[in-house]
Every structure is written in C-alpha cells, then in structure tokens.
Amino acid sequence: MLENKGEYCILKPHFIIGSVDISRSGKIYIKSLNIKDENDFLLENGRYVKLKKGDIILAKHTPKKARFITLLYSPKTYTLATLVMKKGVIKALELDTKSGKEHYIELKVSQKSLKALPPHCVVKVELLSGNIVEVLGVLGDAQIDEKIVLSSYNRVNEFSSNVKEFAQSFGDEVCKEMYPHRVDLSHLPFCVIDPKDARDHDDAIYFESKTKTLYVAIADVSEYVSCESVLDKEARQRGFSIYFPHKVVPMLPFELSSGICSLKENKVRLAMVWKITLDKNAQVQKSELLEAFIQSHANVSYENIESFLQGHKSTLPKEIQKWLKAYLPYIKKHRAIRLQYGYEFQSNEIKLELDEYQNISSWYKVEHTLAHSIIEESMLLANVQSALMLINNTQKGIFRIHPPPKEERIQSLLWEIKNMGFELPSTLDFHSLILAIQNQVKGSNMAEVLDDMIIKSFAKATYSVINIGHFGLGFESYTHFTSPIRRYSDLIVHRILKALLHKDKSLSFLLEGLNGIAQEMNIKQKQVSHIEQDFYQRKMLAFTQRLLESTLPLICTALVVEEDSYAIALDTIPQIKIALSHSFERFKLVKVQIEKVDLLCGYVQGKVIESISH
Numbered sequence: 001m002l003e004n005k006g007e008y009c010i011l012k013p014h015f016i017i018g019s020v021d022i023s024r025s026g027k028i029y030i031k032s033l034n035i036k037d038e039n040d041f042l043l044e045n046g047r048y049v050k051l052k053k054g055d056i057i058l059a060k061h062t063p064k065k066a067r068f069i070t071l072l073y074s075p076k077t078y079t080l081a082t083l084v085m086k087k088g089v090i091k092a093l094e095l096d097t098k099s100g101k102e103h104y105i106e107l108k109v110s111q112k113s114l115k116a117l118p119p120h121c122v123v124k125v126e127l128l129s130g131n132i133v134e135v136l137g138v139l140g141d142a143q144i145d146e147k148i149v150l151s152s153y154n155r156v157n158e159f160s161s162n163v164k165e166f167a168q169s170f171g172d173e174v175c176k177e178m179y180p181h182r183v184d185l186s187h188l189p190f191c192v193i194d195p196k197d198a199r200d201h202d203d204a205i206y207f208e209s210k211t212k213t214l215y216v217a218i219a220d221v222s223e224y225v226s227c228e229s230v231l232d233k234e235a236r237q238r239g240f241s242i243y244f245p246h247k248v249v250p251m252l253p254f255e256l257s258s259g260i261c262s263l264k265e266n267k268v269r270l271a272m273v274w275k276i277t278l279d280k281n282a283q284v285q286k287s288e289l290l291e292a293f294i295q296s297h298a299n300v301s302y303e304n305i306e307s308f309l310q311g312h313k314s315t316l317p318k319e320i321q322k323w324l325k326a327y328l329p330y331i332k333k334h335r336a337i338r339l340q341y342g343y344e345f346q347s348n349e350i351k352l353e354l355d356e357y358q359n360i361s362s363w364y365k366v367e368h369t370l371a372h373s374i375i376e377e378s379m380l381l382a383n384v385q386s387a388l389m390l391i392n393n394t395q396k397g398i399f400r401i402h403p404p405p406k407e408e409r410i411q412s413l414l415w416e417i418k419n420m421g422f423e424l425p426s427t428l429d430f431h432s433l434i435l436a437i438q439n440q441v442k443g444s445n446m447a448e449v450l451d452d453m454i455i456k457s458f459a460k461a462t463y464s465v466i467n468i469g470h471f472g473l474g475f476e477s478y479t480h481f482t483s484p485i486r487r488y489s490d491l492i493v494h495r496i497l498k499a500l501l502h503k504d505k506s507l508s509f510l511l512e513g514l515n516g517i518a519q520e521m522n523i524k525q526k527q528v529s530h531i532e533q534d535f536y537q538r539k540m541l542a543f544t545q546r547l548l549e550s551t552l553p554l555i556c557t558a559l560v561v562e563e564d565s566y567a568i569a570l571d572t573i574p575q576i577k578i579a580l581s582h583s584f585e586r587f588k589l590v591k592v593q594i595e596k597v598d599l600l601c602g603y604v605q606g607k608v609i610e611s612i613s614h
Contacts, residue, residue, distance in 0.1 A: 014062075016041070017072065019523055020055040030059055030066050031526075033519055039406075039459060041066035052076040054153075054527065077128065080152055081105045082139050082600055083114060083121045090114040092125060093600055095148065102601060106130050120600075124151055139599060142358040145538040146244060149531045155242065159253045163234050167253035170224055170260050174268045176293060185273060186295035189319040190217055192263050193375050196301035199248045200241075201263040202483045204271075204296050205378045209326035212278045216382040217294045219261045220270040221484040222494040225252065227510065236517070239524030241486035242531055245352040245539075250486070257485050265299040272481075272494055274382045282334035287385045289497060305371035327374070334377050342474030343434065345451040350574050352539060360543040363574070379482045380473065386481035386493060391467060393500050396511045398489050398518050400478050402461040404471040413457040416587060417450070445589060445612070448570065449559050453587060463489055463518040463525075489521050536575065537602070544573045544604055545597040554594040557612070560584045567592060567606075578606045589613075 011017065018030040021040065028043040028051060042065045043051075051057065056073040059066040081092035081104075092105040107114070108130035117123075117135065122144060124134040136151065137144040150157060159167075176184070190204040206215040225231045235251050242249040250257040263269050273290045298320055308314035309328070314321060349366040383400070390397035405413075410430060418424050422437055434454060441447045458472060463480075470478040481497075484490040492514070499507040548554050556572035565580040567590060578592055591610035598605075 014060055015058065015069075016061050016066065017056065017058055019526075020051050020053055020057060021526065022051075022053050030057060030061075031522075039064075043068055052079075053530070054523070075154070078124050078126055078133065078151075078154070079105060080136070080148060081123055081125055083117055083119065083123065084600065085119070092123065095122065095152070095602070107132065122148060142539070142542060145358065145535055146247075148538065149534045150242075150249065152534065153527050153531055155238070155249065155527075155531065157249050159234065163230055164253050164255065166230050167224075167255035167259075170256070172260060174260065174270055174293065176268065179270065179291075179293070181291065182270070183273075183290045183292040185215065185217070185271075185290075185292045186268055188215065188294070189297040189317060189323065190215070190263075190294050191316075191320050191324075192265070192296045192299040193302060193305050193371060194299070196303060197245075198301075200250070200257045200261075200485050201296070201299060202485045203375070203379065204263050204294060205375070207323045207327035207330075209323060212280075212330070214274075214276045214278060214327070214330075214378060214381065216274045216276065216378050216482070217263070217271040217292070218273070218382065218482050218490075218494075219263055219485055220272050220291070220494070221252070221256070221261050221491055222272075222498060223270050224256055224261060225491060227495060227506075231256070235488050235491065236520070239488050239521055240528045242528055244532070244535055246354050246358060251488065252485060261485055263294070263296050263299075265296050268293055268295050272497070274385050276381055276385060278330055278334075281337065282330040283337070284381065284385070289385070289389065289501060291498070291501065302369060302371040302375075305374070306369045309370050324374075328370070331370075331374050331377050334381070335373055338377070338380070338474055340474070341431070343431075343454075343472050344438075345455060346447050348448055348452075348575070350536070352536065354539070358539075359546075360539050365574070380475075383479055383481050384475055384477060386497060387467070387475075387477035387479040389497055389500065390479065390493070391477055394496070394507070394511065396465065396514065397467075397479060397496055398463050398465060398492055398514055398521075399467040400461060400470060400480050400489075401464045401466070401468050402470040402472045402478075403459050403468055405458050409457045413453060416453060420587060445557065445570070449587060449589065452559070452561075463521045465515045465518055487521075488524075489518070492517060537577075540573055540576050541597060541599055541602060541604065544576060544594065545599065547573065548594055548597055555609070556592055556594070558590055558592045558606075560586055560588040560590060562586065573604075576604055578604045581605070581607045584608060584611075 016032045016034065018032040021029045021031055029040040030043055031040050041061050044065050044067050052074060054075045055071060057071050058069045060069060080095045082095060083090055084093050090111055092107050094103045094105050105125050109132055118138050120139040122136040122139055123132045124136060126133050136147045188206045190206045192201050192204045194201055202219050204217045225235055238251045241251045271292050271294045273292045273294065274287060275290055276287045277285045279285050298317055300316065308316055308321065347366055347368050351364055351366055352360050353362045355361040387399060414424060417437060422440060424433065425436055428436060437450060441450050467477055469476045479493055480487055480490045481493050482490065484494050496510050499510055556569045558567035558569045558578055560567045565583045567578045567580055569576045569578060584590060589612035590608045591612065592606040593609050594604060594606045596605040
C-alpha cells in the first residue's frame with residue numbers, strides 16, 4: 001500500500017488516510033486528508049470497528065465507499081458516560097446524542113464508590129484504564145450541557161495564567177505614537193453592524209459616496225498575536241471560537257477578543273483596512289490594503305439597521321445614515337451580479353434564548369435582511385481582494401475553496417427533484433436550472449427542503465493551499481480575511497498580507513507549513529461545528545421532553561432525510577432528528593406525532609400521522 005520514494009513514502013492508488021466522522025444515524029465516514037479528494041467516503045465495515053469521531057485511519061476506497069484497514073491515531077483518550085442502574089448493578093452508559101444506541105463502558109471502580117454518586121451522574125472516563133477522572137454533574141441539570149459538549153472534544157473554557165498575563169500586557173487603549181507608519185482613519189464615520197448578542201467585533205465599514213469608495217476595516221489581531229508566541233500557539237490549538245446561545249468560548253483571551261482587538265464604539269483600534277473603489281455597477285475598479293487606526297462611530301444591531309432601512313426613525317448618527325443610504329444601491333447591484341454565478345440558499349439558522357437555569361425559554365428563526373446583505377457583500381469584497389493579493393504576489397496562502405459538484409451528484413439531484421414532481425427545463429444550464437426550481441417553491445414549505453437537497457449535493461467548502469475558486473459563491477479566488485478574532489486561518493492570512501506590504505523577509509517563513517495548518521483548521525472547524533450542534537441538540541432534546549410532558553399531542557412538520565426512517569423537524573422542535581416507526585420516501589414532508597424522548601441515548605421517537613403533498 002506504500003511506495004518507497006527514498007526520503008519519504010507515498011500511498012498507492014485507492015488507499016487513503018483520513019479523519020473519522022459519524023453521522024447522526026451512526027454511519028461512519030472518512031474525510032481524506034488529501035485535498036484532491038473532494039468527497040467523504042462511507043466506511044463499509046465501520047460498524048464492526050470501534051472508532052471515534054476524529055480518529056485518523058488508513059482505508060482502501062472505491063469511488064464512494066471505503067474499507068477500514070487500521071487505526072493510525074486516536075485523539076480521544078477519554079469518553080463521557082452516565083451512571084445508570086441495570087439489574088441492580090451501576091453501569092456507565094456512554095453519552096451519545098446521535099445514534100440512539102446503547103454502549104456501556106467498563107469501569108475499574110467499585111460498586112460501593114459508584115453508589116456514593118447520584119443517579120444519572122455524568123463522568124469522564126479514561127478509556128485505557130477505565131478510571132473516572134472527573135465528575136461533571138447530573139444529567140438532568142441543564143447547566144451541565146456546556147461541560148458535556150466541551151469535554152467530549154477535549155476543549156477547555158479557561159486560558160492558562162501564562163496566556164492571560166500575556167494578553168493583559170497590551171492594556172486597554174491604543175497609543176497612536178507607537179505606530180507612526182499607520183494611516184489615521186479614525187475621523188471617518190465607521191459603523192459596526194453585528195447580531196444583537198455579539199460579544200466581539202471583528203469588522204466595521206464606511207462608504208464614501210463622492211468617490212464610490214468602500215472601507216472595510218478588520219481588527220488587526222496579528223499586531224498582538226505574533227507568530228510562535230504563547231498566544232499564537234493557544235489560538236492555533238483552539239482554531240476557532242465556539243459560540244453558544246449564552247456565551248462564547250473564544251479562540252483568544254477576552255482581554256484581546258472582547259478588549260483591545262474588538263472594534264468597540266468610540267475606541268481607537270488598530271485595523272487592516274481594504275480601501276475599495278467601485279464603479280457604477282458595484283464592480284471593483286481599484287483597491288488598496290492599509291494598516292490604519294479606526295474608530296467606530298456606532299455599534300448597532302442588524303435589527304436597528306433594518307429598521308432604519310425600512311424608513312423608521314433612527315438614533316444612528318446622521319453621517320452614518322447618509323452614507324448607508326448612498327451605499328445600499330451598490331450592495332444590491334453587487335449581490336445581483338454575484339448571484340449570476342453564485343447561489344443563494346434560504347437560511348435555516350435557529351437562535352435559542354436560555355433562561356437563568358440554561359433551559360430554552362424560546363427560539364426564533366433568523367431572517368435574512370438587507371442589513372445582513374450590507375455586511376455580507378462588504379466582507380465578500382474584502383475576502384476576494386485578499387485572495388487576489390495573495391495570488392498576484394506569492395501564489396501561496398490559505399484559500400477558502402469550494403469545488404463544483406461532480407456530474408453524477410448533479411444527475412442524482414436532478415433525478416430526485418424530478419421524482420418529487422418539479423418541472424426541469426432541459427434548455428437551461430445548471431445554475432439557471434437551480435434558480436428556476438427555487439422560484440417554483442419560493443415562499444412555500446418546500447423552499448427549505450429543496451435548498452437542503454441542493455446543499456447536500458454540493459461538496460463542502462474547506463481550507464486549502466491550492467486555489468480552485470469557490471463554486472457556491474461564484475468566485476475564482478477566495479479566502480477568509482474578515483474574522484481574525486475568531487478564526488485562526490484569517491490570522492494567518494493577515495500575517496502574510498502584512499509581510500507582502502512591508503516586503504518582509506519573514507514571508508518565506510510564514511509560507512512554510514501552510515498545508516498542515518489548512519488541514520488542521522478543516523478538522524478543527526468540523527469539531528467546533530459538532531460542539532455547537534451537539535449543544536443545540538442537548539438543549540432541544542430537553543425542550544422536547546418538557547413539551548411532551550405538557551403538550552399532548554406534540555406534533556411537528558418534518559422532512560424525511562434518510563431512507564432508514566429518520567426525519568428532521570422543521571417547526572415546533574426545529575432541527576431535531578426523529579426516529580420514525582416506518583420507512584418513508586426520502587425528502588418527503590410529513591406530520592409527525594412525538595411519542596418518546598430519551599435523554600440518555602439522545603434520540604426522539606415519533607410516528608407519521610399525515611403525509612404532506614408538495
């Protein structure tokens with residue numbers, strides 16, 4: 001399986017090394033570490049092998065599937081379990097919010113010691129020894145959910161004293177005299193637009209209508225987090241900030257992420273600023289990257305901006321109101337032109353609101369508005385300019401790539417859509433065809449269903465040192481530049497761009513090892529996504545149980561997503577996976593009555609009471 005090349009070996013064809021991922025139905029997939037492998041492979045013999053999410057394995061693959069050969073590395077040396085009584089014996093039931101299957105861990109702990117712990121106590125177990133190394137709390141306590149999801153992926157909340165002291169050493173205020181080379185843009189009326197619960201502020205924008213110039217200011221984190229420092233090592237280890245409804249577990253200490261790096265209102269901050277001149281069609285005429293001082297003149301929520309755009313009275317400074325109105329037509333033009341090549345999907349983001357006990361008090365669906373478009377299009381412009389600067393000057397960097405779907409995926413998608421009764425005009429190209437189908441279901445329940453089908457047929461966006469463009473967005477070149485407070489990849493891009501600006505000799509050093517960092521960030525991004533999803537699922541499972549106890553019958557609309565009888569709830573208990581009593585056609589809309597919630601094994605069971613026509 002290996003071919004000897006002297007100083008190194010390469011894998012022969014059909015062999016891959018990759019990381020393990022486990023779907024919510026318990027299926028095991030392998031994500032190849034080779035950036036040329038676009039798709040995940042289903043592990044045929046996965047159920048016969050005890051693998052954990054994140055394990056690195058060697059496998060042999062066919063076009064779509066793979067067979068496990070051997071485990072190369074396992075980052076998971078611990079697991080979490082709940083203590084349950086089975087036939088008079090206390091056992092450790094492994095926590096699992098996905099498969100709904102019971103698996104018990106062998107403990108090297110006496111029954112006498114276990115009886116001293118409360119029922120349904122959650123413990124952290126060392127897999128090799130079977131010893132309990134930590135008691136997290138009781139499963140019924142909502143405040144334990146955060147501990148569970150973080151501990152499951154060996155993520156820590158707190159920073160070491162060494163890291164915190166380093167972060168605190170920068171103080172709270174920027175001293176302009178220390179940076180004589182920087183351009184002072186603090187007089188410009190920059191505005192920060194963020195979600196109402198935002199805890200850190202990466203970006204601010206300003207539009208100068210007379211010259212049609214957009215300024216996109218991004219927090220200059222690289223000025224404080226130097227390469228190979230203790231802060232840098234900690235940031236790389238974490239990779240990304242983790243966002244929960246009630247808090248954030250930051251990539252950087254709060255002294256930086258919510259302090260001197262954050263673009264707070266009326267505070268002078270260091271920023272990397274893209275100065276982008278647009279033509280009348282909102283296309284880039286010229287651009288320039290600046291190291292600057294900026295000062296946000298207003299930090300406002302999307303809701304406040306949307307209210308202003310809808311003509312309601314606003315407390316925004318008049319100068320910001322003026323440039324926002326002037327900028328809006330350019331945003332609309334840029335978005336319209338971009339969507340001639342890229343794709344737009346209906347948002348299915350759900351926000352949870354928690355009470356003082358960390359139980360769900362309410363939830364709402366995030367609606368995409370013009371205010372969101374203003375920030376999205378501005379950030380896209382800055383990210384594209386950053387990618388072009390990398391390509392034009394060094395051909396190297398960390399890019400955000402999204403390959404086009406393979407022909408077989410496209411044909412499979414179109415076949416499924418046609419079987420659902422939709423008309424497929426044969427004269428249209430794929431992009432136009434997708435738009436035509438989306439227009440057929442606009443405003444209906446099927447819009448979200450159809451978008452979900454299309455997204456599943458696409459490959460996933462990843463980080464790569466090889467630029468192949470971003471299919472979903474419709475860009476030939478793309479990178480992540482705009483969120484260095486919460487994404488390590490952006491911090492790396494900032495360092496490279498600054499080295500290019502200064503013609504710094506450190507550039508060659510910064511360009512070394514980028515492939516390893518890109519692959520690391522792909523794995524960490526997936527882990528962070530799982531942490532946030534698992535937290536959501538734990539909260540929503542408990543919410544569903546409370547509803548079931550107080551609301552009879554508990555009914556929701558759901559979409560059948562897998563032929564082995566699983567559906568995803570679309571309302572009432574959104575995004576909860578429901579095990580159905582019978583098999584149904586994939587992508588079928590149904591009404592489901594919830595029958596059972598199992599917090600221990602992490603699943604919801606229901607029965608279909610009505611089939612919904614498209």
